[in-house]
Amino acid sequence: MPDTTQPIRFGSNAGQPVSRRDGIAKVTGAAPFAADNQPDNLLHAVYAPAAIARGRVTHLDVAAARAHPGVTHVFTPANRPALEGDPDDKPTMFSFRVEVLQDDTVRYAGQPIALVLAETLEAAHEGVRLLAPRYDMEPSRVTLDDATPFDVEPGGFGRPAATVHGDVEAGHAAAARAIDVTYETAAQYHNAMETHAIVAQWDGDRLHLDVPTQALNISCAAYAAFFGIPAENVTISSPYLGGGFGSKAIPIGPNVLAILAARAMGRPVKLMLTRQQMFGPVGHRGATRQRLRLGTDAAGALTVIDHDGLSATSTFDDFMEPAANASQGLYAAGALRSTHRGVRLDIGTPGPMRAPGEASGSAALECALDEMAEAAGLDPLDFRLINYAETEPGTGKPYTSKALRECYAQGAERFGWAGRPLAPGQMRDEQGMLTGWGMGTALFPCPMFFAEARATLRPDGTALFETSAADMGQGAWTSLAQIAADSLGLPLEKVEFHAGHSSLPDGGVAGGSGHTATAGTALHTAGIDVVRQLGEIASADPDSPLHGAGNARFVAHDGRLWIEGDDQRSDAIEEIVMRAGGVEITGQGQGGRPQEVGETYAMNAHGAVFAEVKVDPDLGQVRVSRLVGAFAAGRIINPKLVESQLMGGMIWGLGFALHEKASHDPATGRILNADLAGYHVPVNADVQGLEVITVHEDDPHVNPLGIKGVGEIGIVGTVGAIGNAIWHATGKRIRHFPIGIPDLLG
Amino acid sequence: MKPFDFLQPATIDEALSAWTDGAAWLGGGTNLVDLMKTGAVQPDLVIDITRLPGLNAVEVLPDGTTRIGALVTNADLADHPEITARAPMVAEALLSGASGQLRNAATVAGNILQSPRDAFFAHQEPASDPLASAGSLSVLGAEGTATAVNPSDFCVPLVALDAVVELQGPDGPREIPLAGLHQLPGQGARTALRPGELILALRLPPEAAGFAANARYLKVRDRTSFAFAMASAAAALKIDGGRITAARLALGAVAPKPWRVAEAEEILTGQAPDPELFARAAGAALAGAVEIGGNGWKIDLARRTAARALAMAAAGTPARIPALPASPFGTTAGDHAHA
Numbered sequence A: 001m002p003d004t005t006q007p008i009r010f011g012s013n014a015g016q017p018v019s020r021r022d023g024i025a026k027v028t029g030a031a032p033f034a035a036d037n038q039p040d041n042l043l044h045a046v047y048a049p050a051a052i053a054r055g056r057v058t059h060l061d062v063a064a065a066r067a068h069p070g071v072t073h074v075f076t077p078a079n080r081p082a083l084e085g086d087p088d089d090k091p092t093m094f095s096f097r098v099e100v101l102q103d104d105t106v107r108y109a110g111q112p113i114a115l116v117l118a119e120t121l122e123a124a125h126e127g128v129r130l131l132a133p134r135y136d137m138e139p140s141r142v143t144l145d146d147a148t149p150f151d152v153e154p155g156g157f158g159r160p161a162a163t164v165h166g167d168v169e170a171g172h173a174a175a176a177r178a179i180d181v182t183y184e185t186a187a188q189y190h191n192a193m194e195t196h197a198i199v200a201q202w203d204g205d206r207l208h209l210d211v212p213t214q215a216l217n218i219s220c221a222a223y224a225a226f227f228g229i230p231a232e233n234v235t236i237s238s239p240y241l242g243g244g245f246g247s248k249a250i251p252i253g254p255n256v257l258a259i260l261a262a263r264a265m266g267r268p269v270k271l272m273l274t275r276q277q278m279f280g281p282v283g284h285r286g287a288t289r290q291r292l293r294l295g296t297d298a299a300g301a302l303t304v305i306d307h308d309g310l311s312a313t314s315t316f317d318d319f320m321e322p323a324a325n326a327s328q329g330l331y332a333a334g335a336l337r338s339t340h341r342g343v344r345l346d347i348g349t350p351g352p353m354r355a356p357g358e359a360s361g362s363a364a365l366e367c368a369l370d371e372m373a374e375a376a377g378l379d380p381l382d383f384r385l386i387n388y389a390e391t392e393p394g395t396g397k398p399y400t401s402k403a404l405r406e407c408y409a410q411g412a413e414r415f416g417w418a419g420r421p422l423a424p425g426q427m428r429d430e431q432g433m434l435t436g437w438g439m440g441t442a443l444f445p446c447p448m449f450f451a452e453a454r455a456t457l458r459p460d461g462t463a464l465f466e467t468s469a470a471d472m473g474q475g476a477w478t479s480l481a482q483i484a485a486d487s488l489g490l491p492l493e494k495v496e497f498h499a500g501h502s503s504l505p506d507g508g509v510a511g512g513s514g515h516t517a518t519a520g521t522a523l524h525t526a527g528i529d530v531v532r533q534l535g536e537i538a539s540a541d542p543d544s545p546l547h548g549a550g551n552a553r554f555v556a557h558d559g560r561l562w563i564e565g566d567d568q569r570s571d572a573i574e575e576i577v578m579r580a581g582g583v584e585i586t587g588q589g590q591g592g593r594p595q596e597v598g599e600t601y602a603m604n605a606h607g608a609v610f611a612e613v614k615v616d617p618d619l620g621q622v623r624v625s626r627l628v629g630a631f632a633a634g635r636i637i638n639p640k641l642v643e644s645q646l647m648g649g650m651i652w653g654l655g656f657a658l659h660e661k662a663s664h665d666p667a668t669g670r671i672l673n674a675d676l677a678g679y680h681v682p683v684n685a686d687v688q689g690l691e692v693i694t695v696h697e698d699d700p701h702v703n704p705l706g707i708k709g710v711g712e713i714g715i716v717g718t719v720g721a722i723g724n725a726i727w728h729a730t731g732k733r734i735r736h737f738p739i740g741i742p743d744l745l746g
Numbered sequence B: 001m002k003p004f005d006f007l008q009p010a011t012i013d014e015a016l017s018a019w020t021d022g023a024a025w026l027g028g029g030t031n032l033v034d035l036m037k038t039g040a041v042q043p044d045l046v047i048d049i050t051r052l053p054g055l056n057a058v059e060v061l062p063d064g065t066t067r068i069g070a071l072v073t074n075a076d077l078a079d080h081p082e083i084t085a086r087a088p089m090v091a092e093a094l095l096s097g098a099s100g101q102l103r104n105a106a107t108v109a110g111n112i113l114q115s116p117r118d119a120f121f122a123h124q125e126p127a128s129d130p131l132a133s134a135g136s137l138s139v140l141g142a143e144g145t146a147t148a149v150n151p152s153d154f155c156v157p158l159v160a161l162d163a164v165v166e167l168q169g170p171d172g173p174r175e176i177p178l179a180g181l182h183q184l185p186g187q188g189a190r191t192a193l194r195p196g197e198l199i200l201a202l203r204l205p206p207e208a209a210g211f212a213a214n215a216r217y218l219k220v221r222d223r224t225s226f227a228f229a230m231a232s233a234a235a236a237l238k239i240d241g242g243r244i245t246a247a248r249l250a251l252g253a254v255a256p257k258p259w260r261v262a263e264a265e266e267i268l269t270g271q272a273p274d275p276e277l278f279a280r281a282a283g284a285a286l287a288g289a290v291e292i293g294g295n296g297w298k299i300d301l302a303r304r305t306a307a308r309a310l311a312m313a314a315a316g317t318p319a320r321i322p323a324l325p326a327s328p329f330g331t332t333a334g335d336h337a338h339a
């Protein structure tokens, strides 16, 4: 485990706005994605999705599909070969029950009900159409009111526990002013540019997969379990992902079907989801209904935040969006309670989607907070400052660092918040548009997982760094290489970086905003391990100026090895290696967080988002004209990539606030807008005046590199800021997302 | 998708004689190919008409009629100087539709014949009613049945300007007013086209240009660009001596066809332009509207959209098409840089 007491100095690579090392390969098409693989003798697989949400498949015209030229096989529940692992079991902690043609029951629209294999993709698609399924349909339950809520039994992934700090009833009783409001958020579906895809090839009992995954090594274990082979028999190649957002962190049924088909047919099989198929078996952000009861004393200090979340899950598995948890750890309320309930609907199992819990929970919390500020007659920013938490509310733990006050100050300054009228409906622009300003606080935890890495210093002075975890498109190819290069004091050009293959040291999970911190720490410590070995060699070498340095700490920079704190004695790294006979030096590293750190400290990235909206007074059309986000997220390895991540998050927040929503057909339960023409995310014309500020923050405790992670926090706070700005523009408090024209008419 | 034969005829005669039952004409393909992929349309023969000669021109005939070839792309038409000069709201409507990539591929005829969104789901069994979400169900002209709206922006100013469609079919040429091209539930097929008929051109009559100084298209939607209308309106006025001497008003995204409203035009004619008048005309335009599936807001929105479009038209056509065409947020001063 790394030494967490010593913060690391800034090297010459970290902190630089280096452009993506994989950028040219991506824009020229040279970067291979999973579905680009075209092994010989390939078969194409396409599955038939259920067109209803609940019932039974009564007929499939298998004969018609099989008769179609090019179709080689059709799998249905009647002939699907056995799996060694029970698909109803969860092979790993981050797994759900997968639908792999267990039976003829339909549990949600889009569920695979048959798999067609063919020599061409077109023939496989036509085979699917020819199956012409018939159903015995039952009334589907697709809204939060369609079934009876149940209390979540805590334990494990997707089953959040209730958290209570302080005396909640006393907090309610002590309130001079109180609000009791209910907010709803819609079901949202991950739509990464690259849809899920897999190419599966068997060689005896060894399996190779080209598949985009945020969790390579865990995926090897999960897929191995279904097929009764040891995890080491599975290799996964995932050099590039066209976005994952949590959806590619979890093993999915269609992939298991493709692997099964490859084994049954004795040929490589490719399966790629269509855009429409992304709306079903690969997770989504479940709908929520959140009740918030807040109280303040006469001075505006919160006496209680009481947050209850109702989250939709499937009828056969548990993933309850932990929305109510967003109220923990942020504001200094006298009492805090977060409770979770679930409701079982005829939908695919939800899953983690960028900022799970925080995004939905913050949307409701930040709007409720504004309602409370309004009731207290306070400016929203002042109200948040009155309730600023100096230590973690409830637990009293100190923060490893917390520059949220600076985020508020810098964001407000850049935005020009100071002139904001307290009452809504006061501002119009020169076109006559209602104009409003709103804000929201952002918080995202800083988890670290566990990762390993290897560093190899070569005799020619270049180095190779390796760790398995993939770049999800966020820029890990670049920022991780920057961290690696600094550990050896090398210029970036001299560092080769390999990732995205399961045979490399286990890089853990690219998710939870913890990848740069976790894999980065592993790479850093691998490099430091090389430095230590160099020091031993030099210290033992009578020809080295460092001879006899003994137990001193060494650092590498500018191509030389130095004794820490002594700028007189150094030796050229190349010469140390040369004198030792031109050996390769290999170092091992690990990234993780010692348990004590988490027990002692609270750790979060923070931010403040300010939004300006324009609303047409008659037509209700909304435009977000400015968005300013100030974030403190520890050490910034690559300002360019970080700014992009934060911008992307804020744009997602805009989509959450105004666009993203899956609409179910009440008759069949299927999603009516299951494509990108109907399921809206923001386009360029929706994004104006977007500004990101990163606030300086040194964090000596969160991890040795001082990194907090920026992958998800941009969404958090943004949704509430936009909802609050709409209220400020119109005087209309809309308590659901997305907010649309019908809500704002007139 | 279902296998099909593919032909690329070189002449119109060749194309017409290639037609058989179960064939489909292929223009830009941005609508047809999507429908083929979902299985909603399954032609046995696809006849690519994009190589046909003589269908690619925009010309102004000696009598002032503007004749637009069926194969002119949406992008080219929107940028054509005769269109921006004589029918600026047609250009504005085109530029508010779809995206740059789609407009580069989409053709004039393909646009006016595009299928409503519900067609994408139409093949799925069990079929459901309504097939489209309430936001895209008609509030006018559907007699309360769950019928998807016509989604075309282009058609709305066209019907306001009395566009005529030139057809050529097995029984020879004919022409029909655009107002009669799309049919209402109970009138038979979705369009009045007969099997094997090909659209060759559209014509805007000479009077159309008389509205150029006061003509706007307004499109309201939850996303600023690249989204179908929730309600839209094309408004064109002739104003002389402080009075409206002629008025045209058509609504989009409210009915199974582009919806021309003669009653509103009568109310406007002869009056001095003012907000109260526009509100009255807009009210008349929606007088017969029927809510379905909880979309009463659409009636309200369409009324407001019509009133605003009239006000915008009265204020005068901007010298250049705004940077955000047809948007309530479009500034009149913007560049001709399309969203």
Ligand SMILES: Cc1cc2nc3c(=O)[nH]c(=O)nc-3n(C[C@H](O)[C@H](O)[C@H](O)COP(=O)(O)OP(=O)(O)OC[C@H]3O[C@@H](n4cnc5c(N)ncnc54)[C@H](O)[C@@H]3O)c2cc1C
Pocket (backbone or CB within 6 Å): A676, A677, B024, B025, B026, B027, B028, B029, B030, B031, B032, B033, B034, B049, B070, B074, B096, B097, B098, B099, B102, B105, B106, B107, B108, B109, B110, B111, B112, B113, B114, B115, B151, B152, B153, B154, B197, B198, B199, B200, B226, B227, B228, B229
């Ligand atoms: C994502 C997306 C968003 C969109 N957004 C909008 C929008 O906001 N507003 C809007 O108005 N439209 C929108 N559209 C629709 C777009 O305008 C149409 O797809 C396009 O105009 C169709 O033109 P095409 O040439 O590609 O037609 P095709 O797909 O080639 O043909 C469409 C139909 O017309 C028939 N046809 C074509 N040419 C002829 C002819 N000469 N004679 C007889 N029949 C013919 C075809 O057989 C077919 O039935 C959108 C489309 C997509 C995919």
